[in-house]
Amino acid sequence: MTAYLLRRILYAFPILLGVNVITFVLFFMVNTPDDMARMNLGVKHITQAAIDKWKAERGYDKPLLYNASVSGAKVLTDTVFFEKSVSMFAFDFGHSDDGRDIAREIRHRMGPSLAIALPVFAVGLAVNITFALMMVFFRASYLDFAGVVLCVAMMSISGLFYIIAGQYLVSKVWHLVPISGFAGGLDAFKFLALPVAIGVVSGIGAGARWYRTLFLEEMGKDYVRTARAKGLAENAVLFRHVLKNALIPILTGAVVVIPLLFMGSLITESFFGIPGLGSYTIDAINAQDFAVVRAMVFLGSLLYIVGLVLTDISYTLVDPRIRLE
Amino acid sequence: MIQPVILWTDALIFLLLAAVTAFFVYARRQPHLRDPLRRVAQSRVGMVSMVVLAAYVAIGLLDSLHYRPALPSKAGAGVQYAVETLSVLDRLATPLRERNEKTYSAPFAAHAYAKEVVELPDGREVRDFPRLKYGGAHLNDPEAWLSDVLVRTLKAETLALATWLLAALALCAGLAHRNAGSLSTTWRAVWRGETPVPWRAGLLTLGLLFLLVFPAILLSTPYHILGTDKVGQDVFFQTLKSVRTGLVIGTLTTLVMLPFAVLLGIMAGYFRGWIDDLIQYLYTTLNSIPGVLLIAAAVLMMQVWMESNPDLFDTVAARADARLFFLCAILGVTSWTGLCRLLRGEALKLREMEYIQAAHAFGVSHWRIIGRHLLPNVMHIVLITVVMDFSGLVLAEAVLSYVGVGVDPTMQSWGNMINSARLEMARDPMVWWTLAAAFLFMFALVLFANLFADTVRDAFDPRTRR
Numbered sequence: 003m004t005a006y007l008l009r010r011i012l013y014a015f016p017i018l019l020g021v022n023v024i025t026f027v028l029f030f031m032v033n034t035p036d037d038m039a040r041m042n043l044g045v046k047h048i049t050q051a052a053i054d055k056w057k058a059e060r061g062y063d064k065p066l067l068y069n070a071s072v073s074g075a076k077v078l079t080d081t082v083f084f085e086k087s088v089s090m091f092a093f094d095f096g097h098s099d100d101g102r103d104i105a106r107e108i109r110h111r112m113g114p115s116l117a118i119a120l121p122v123f124a125v126g127l128a129v130n131i132t133f134a135l136m137m138v139f140f141r142a143s144y145l146d147f148a149g150v151v152l153c154v155a156m157m158s159i160s161g162l163f164y165i166i167a168g169q170y171l172v173s174k175v176w177h178l179v180p181i182s183g184f185a186g187g188l189d190a191f192k193f194l195a196l197p198v199a200i201g202v203v204s205g206i207g208a209g210a211r212w213y214r215t216l217f218l219e220e221m222g223k224d225y226v227r228t229a230r231a232k233g234l235a236e237n238a239v240l241f242r243h244v245l246k247n248a249l250i251p252i253l254t255g256a257v258v259v260i261p262l263l264f265m266g267s268l269i270t271e272s273f274f275g276i277p278g279l280g281s282y283t284i285d286a287i288n289a290q291d292f293a294v295v296r297a298m299v300f301l302g303s304l305l306y307i308v309g310l311v312l313t314d315i316s317y318t319l320v321d322p323r324i325r326l327e
Numbered sequence: 328m329i330q331p332v333i334l335w336t337d338a339l340i341f342l343l344l345a346a347v348t349a350f351f352v353y354a355r356r357q358p359h360l361r362d363p364l365r366r367v368a369q370s371r372v373g374m375v376s377m378v379v380l381a382a383y384v385a386i387g388l389l390d391s392l393h394y395r396p397a398l399p400s401k402a403g404a405g406v407q408y409a410v411e412t413l414s415v416l417d418r419l420a421t422p423l424r425e426r427n428e429k430t431y432s433a434p435f436a437a438h439a440y441a442k443e444v445v446e447l448p449d450g451r452e453v454r455d456f457p458r459l460k461y462g463g464a465h466l467n468d469p470e471a472w473l474s475d476v477l478v479r480t481l482k483a484e485t486l487a488l489a490t491w492l493l494a495a496l497a498l499c500a501g502l503a504h505r506n507a508g509s510l511s512t513t514w515r516a517v518w519r520g521e522t523p524v525p526w527r528a529g530l531l532t533l534g535l536l537f538l539l540v541f542p543a544i545l546l547s548t549p550y551h552i553l554g555t556d557k558v559g560q561d562v563f564f565q566t567l568k569s570v571r572t573g574l575v576i577g578t579l580t581t582l583v584m585l586p587f588a589v590l591l592g593i594m595a596g597y598f599r600g601w602i603d604d605l606i607q608y609l610y611t612t613l614n615s616i617p618g619v620l621l622i623a624a625a626v627l628m629m630q631v632w633m634e635s636n637p638d639l640f641d642t643v644a645a646r647a648d649a650r651l652f653f654l655c656a657i658l659g660v661t662s663w664t665g666l667c668r669l670l671r672g673e674a675l676k677l678r679e680m681e682y683i684q685a686a687h688a689f690g691v692s693h694w695r696i697i698g699r700h701l702l703p704n705v706m707h708i709v710l711i712t713v714v715m716d717f718s719g720l721v722l723a724e725a726v727l728s729y730v731g732v733g734v735d736p737t738m739q740s741w742g743n744m745i746n747s748a749r750l751e752m753a754r755d756p757m758v759w760w761t762l763a764a765a766f767l768f769m770f771a772l773v774l775f776a777n778l779f780a781d782t783v784r785d786a787f788d789p790r791t792r793r
Contacts, residue, residue: 020612028624037631154781158718158774160725162745163766170752268619269726287623288731295624302617 003318003325007311014307015091021303022087029292030082035062038292060099060293061085086296095297098286104297107282114184115266115278117194122201123263126209127256129202134213138221139240150214156207164204165273172196182275197274201267213252220248250321257316261305265298330408332393334648336575336655340391343582360706366786371528373782376775378532382540383570383772390416390571393644412644416571420564422548426461428559431751434760435550437463437472462551476550480542487541491534498526554760556747566764568739573772576655576724576734577717583659588666589709593701595667596674597693606671610664618661619730625657626650626732647735654727654734658720666712673705707787714783718776721769741765 039056040048057063064082065071072080079085086096095104137149173181179196220226221244229239266280275281279298286294317324354360367373392415395408417424431440438456445455458464463472495517502522503513517526543563546552553562595606613621633639633646640646677683678701686696721741727733728742736743744765751758 016608017612017615020608021616024612024616024621025624028628037635040635154777155774158770158777159766160722160741160745160769160773162725162729163762166745166749166752166762174752262617265617268730283620283623284730287627290627292624292627295620295627299616299620299624302620303615306615306617 007315010311010314014304014311017307018091018300018303021300022090025296025299026083026087029296030066035082038062060097086293090297090300095300096293098294099291100289104294107294108279108297108301111266111277111279111282112264113278114276115271115280116263117190118197118201118270118276118278119263119266121194121198122205122267123256123259125198126202126205127252130206130209130213131252133206133210134217135240135245137210137214138217138244139236141218141221150211153207153211153214156204157211158207159204161204161269164200165270168196168200168203169273182273184274184276193274193276197270197276201270213248216248216251217244220244223247250317253316253320254313257313258306258309260312261309262302264305265302329394329396332395332412332642332644334393334412334645335652336579336648337391337393339579339582339652340388340575343578344388346582357703359703363707363783363786367782368524370782370786371525372778373786374525374529375532376779376782378529378536379771379775380779382536383574386416386567387571387574389419390414390568395642410642412642416567420547420567423561423564423567426561428459428462428551428555430555430557430559431758432459432462432551432555432559434552434554435463435472435476436554437466437469440756440758459551462555463549465549472550476546479546479549483542483545484538486545487537488534490541491530491537494533495530498530502526553764554758556761557751562744562761562764565739565744565761566741566768569741569744569765570768570772572651572734572738572740573721573724573769575651576658577720577776579652579655580658580662580720581713581716583656584663584666585709585713587659588663589670589702589705591663592667592670593674593697593705596671596676597678597697597701599675603671606667610667613661614664616661619727619732621661622654622657622727623730623732625660626654629653643737647738650735651738658723662716662720666709669708669712670705673708674701677701677704707789711780711784711787714776714780718773718780721773721776725769741769 035057036053039053039062043052043056054063062082064080064085066082089096093105095108098104098107133149137146140146140149169181172178173196179192182193184190184193225247226239226244229243234243264279265283266276266278268280268284270276271278271280272284282294283298285291286298351364354364368377393412394414395410395412398407398409400407429439432438433440437459439459441456442454443457444452445457446452458469463469466472466475499514499517500510502508502517503510506513516522517530520527543552547561547563551561551563553566556562556565591606591609595603629650633650640649683696683700686700691699724733724740725742725745728740729746733742734740744761748758748762748765751761
């Protein structure tokens, strides 16, 4: 197992390098640093001197991939690619275009992001599984049919509508919680209640329907027939046997997204004014701050790969039949 | 005199239309595709959703025939064309497009949303809600708008019922002709739901659709049936124009991604070895980049590129269209990985089958095996994925437009409508109609697309086949 994990971690390096090359090509090959400088300084009437100054201040004044003017290993290290992209492997994210330390911002904003994403994930999982179990328990009845119709209708509504309707009803009409904002400590609860509730509700449609299919697939297996044949009550079959076995696909599907929870939710955070990584990313996109976007892309890919490795580990933990070689 | 304009997305839409037609012609001769297709047509949900989706597609196609009208020119001078690009839908909805108010007005309102200084006939000036320029302008007494609307609706419904009856008769006559039966027996069979294809469900949906569409068309000229927005444009017209944007994103994205996904997926599974490693590496890398960020980065790049090359686009429409096309392309690049992985798995399984081994033994070339034996046998996976992806892409457009990396701000889309409506909710009295219009049209499209996708999946997925 150790050897397997080691191999997976080593395999992550070429992937992350690939991610860096893709973002680098997107950012620097399609648009040269000159273009970026021109855009950041305003389009018209810029002297070459101003562009050079902007580039020098932000370290874009070196060759992109290969520096022929120096010798030795420096031909590769004294370049924009090495300084801006490879250094991210050491978690050195550098400074955003407006001069702030990106790593510090990320550390500060991770907390609020998790404060929303974690409850949404946990509560959502519980609610979806409960809802799905209920539909499966009453399968092939009108209740099941109504549940499926509700799920399809709910997943056909854009997430934006849930947020807008929720903010309007709960905050504006009923005045229960503030419309947006964030505070530390216990005060955080009143700011987080609504976004978490909306996050859970908007996920029910797709989630519950997916788990229902999983449960139904499990219901068709031989061990379920055996359990019924030996006279177990439907309750016992569903909760002791089906739920336990269906947990394998559920768990492995859920584990992969856990690390990504750190990234926060782009839409929810920006609607509710929560100073997390999601709203940081949106602000960076709107301000066209490439340094921040690049750092977030790297972080996201890293967390995704961590999620894949965790999934493999969780497989072996919940299903003894699987061994990692 | 008009000058036809073919925008990038128009060309692709018609290419897609040709591809779909070709697929149906091909599928009719292939039993493994023909039977599931027949099952889709024989399902009631499938029939209902097909009728509704056809209505959306009709609007989208009308909006895809673009042209530039000629300007009135002096005799002897050459014909000059307007800079504005119009579509057939624009032409048909000219009253909707041109009758702009000053600012917001509620649905069916005859008065503006905000008070203004109005000059009375006797010369005094008071602050009051002024009459709208077009909405309800024919009314002598604006208080009586409800009865006017009711009378007009009644007329429209009568017309709708008559048209629908004609359509139903035409369908029955067609069926009777094909099955060599009499009109009356066919008519009865359709109404008792005894036909293999659920024509009754389809006709009832069509009837409901007519009952909604006819009054909407007839009332939209004298009134603004869904109100007007901040700059006084008709919201109903905007949401109609948004249909094309939604459809384009949902379909063209798939068209862009299909060649990659199908070719790479099958190659990875069939050739194995280093080709498999390379393709797996490629899609793991792309998959590990958070989708929204990759799209955002690519769209930002394109914006910079478009700003530095403004002379490539001769009209605003061409510019917005180029952006839409690019958005489809980048969405396609980020979304082909799922299908590619599925196809790789299927190809891995299929390459060990006896008939492929036999083809090998006969010395059939690799590409011929892929084209003749593998591709037809993964067709159902491709079809299911294409249909299932559609609704997700329509929803994604709204989110991306909100983030600011969606379609061009000058292009009508549901995302842009929601985005502008977000701030209007805070006004007092609330401006709810933009949001409601976007919600209704988007919800209906996505809902029926989801239902249709479920039918297609049930029909084509061998695991669910009874």
